[in-house]
Amino acid sequence: MLLFVNVAQTLGLVGSMTSPDERMVCSAKTSKERVRVRLEACCRVENGVTQSLLAPSEHQRRGSAGAMSRHLRCERMFMPSVLAPGTHSIAVNGVAQHYHVSGMGPYCIAHAGGPGIDASYLRLPLLEESLTMVYLDPIGTGSSGRLATHPQGYSVDRFSEQLLAFIDAAGIPEPYLLGHSHGAFVVLEAALKRPGGLKGLIVYAGAAYTGGAFMADASAEIAAFVARHAGTAEAKAVERAWASIPTIRTDAAYTAALRDLLPAYMSDFRRWPDMLATLQRRLQATLLVGDGQVFDVRDRLATVQVPALVVTGTDDFILGPRHAALLADLLPQAQMRIFEQSGHFAHIEEACAFAEAVLRFTGRPGRALSGI
Known part of the structure; x- marks a missing residue:
């Protein structure tokens, strides 16, 4: 049975992409002489390698926002081309790995859920002024390549191998990993x-265990949703889609079911009619099949020795607070944040609160949220 733990593409819904030119030190309005002066102010070249004269922490201690900005922009100009702002595709483990880079600061790799949904719904523009966000289209989705065994073979183990191989191939030093739902x-x-x-983990709408009563509990939550909204078109569509899960065999059927299920994934779909319509219109899903194994890392999480932020929405019917609490209890360096007015998409339903929680966790609070 497929695990429906991620159901949206919202490209453009929460902010437009920033073009690479806007992220560079040199804009079309800046003279060559001013570019040279700015570069000399924040960089030096030793043995052909450009280095910053001041670490970010030193800039912060000096209290100079301008100097900090120059430092980050200087780093951007000399980053490897595979990590330059924009869209890229590189071969990883014999498969084309498609991804988009946007932002400034420490690296944070975002892995979308599903399985079978690309990264477009997971854009996080409020984080991009403080973190260099790297949004992966998981293999088998979006513009990334497919396995030779497609649609079979898309296990959590295979996705994780691809993620680690991508980090190595791109040469990303100590990234944060942000995974949503199946991600x-x-x-x-x-x-x-x-x-x-x-550097750390942001475990967003996840779980340590999907066996036992996992699907039965989710079915009970769906029944409760249908009862709360009895007689509405949304309730009828959700009930019909959930019942269709065991029979789905095509991308078209998968996409149709996920579109119909979207109201149940939100805290209150009636608060977001335009968002819901956009999600349903733009959602395209790819049917991917894993190894049929229950996900269970309960007895292994004690070995994770990096800080973790565990987040979810109060009204997430399938991966809500109960699952977050278990993760936070089992991860040695975990902190937990529950978003009271969110379902499965807190980064959309409570965008500012979600961004603030992540920025505080990464030690960069407030920069992206000023003026919002």
């Missing part, structure tokens, strides 16, 4: 495989 399973597995080399 949270992937980043947890990646952290278990690689105890070192990661």
Whole structure:
């Protein structure tokens, strides 16, 4: 049975992409002489390698926002081309890995959920002024390549191997990993495989265990949703879609079911009619099949020795607070945040609160939220 733990593409819904030119030190309005002066103010070249004269922490101690900005922009100009702002595709483990880079600051790799949904719904523009966000289209989705065994073979283990191989191929030093829904399973597995080399985890709408009564509990929540909204078109569509899960065999059927299920994934779909309509219109899903194994990392999480932020929405019917509490209890360096007015999409339903929680966790509070 497929696990419906992620159901949206919201490209453009929560902010437009920033063009690469806007992220560079040199704009079309800046003279060559001013560019040279700015570069000399924040960088030096030693043995052909450009280095910053001041670490970010030193800029912060001096209280100079302008100097900090120049430092980050200087780093941006000399970053490897595979991590330059924009859209890229590189070969990883024999599969084309498509991704988008946007922002400034420490690296944070975002892995979407599903399985079978690309990264467009998970854009986090409020984080991009403080973090360099790297949004992966998971293999088999979006513009990324497919496995030779497609649609079979898309296990959590295979996704995690791809993620770790991408980090190595792109040369990303100590990234944060942010995984949503099924993507949270992937980043947890990646952290278990690689105890070192990661800065931290943002486990967003995840779980440590999907066996036992997991699907029965989700079915009960769906029944409760249908009862609360009895007689509405949304309730009828949700009930019909949930019942169709065992029979789904095509991308079209998968997409149709996820579109119909969207109201149940939100805290209150009536508060967001335009958002819901946009999600349903733009959602395209790819049917991916894993290994049929229950996800269970309960007895392994004690070995994860990096800080973790565990977040979810109060009204997330399938991966809500109960699952977050278990994760926070089992992860040695975990903190937890529950968003009271959110379902499965807190980054959309409570965008500012979600961004603030992540920025505080990464030690960069407030920069992206000024003026909002």
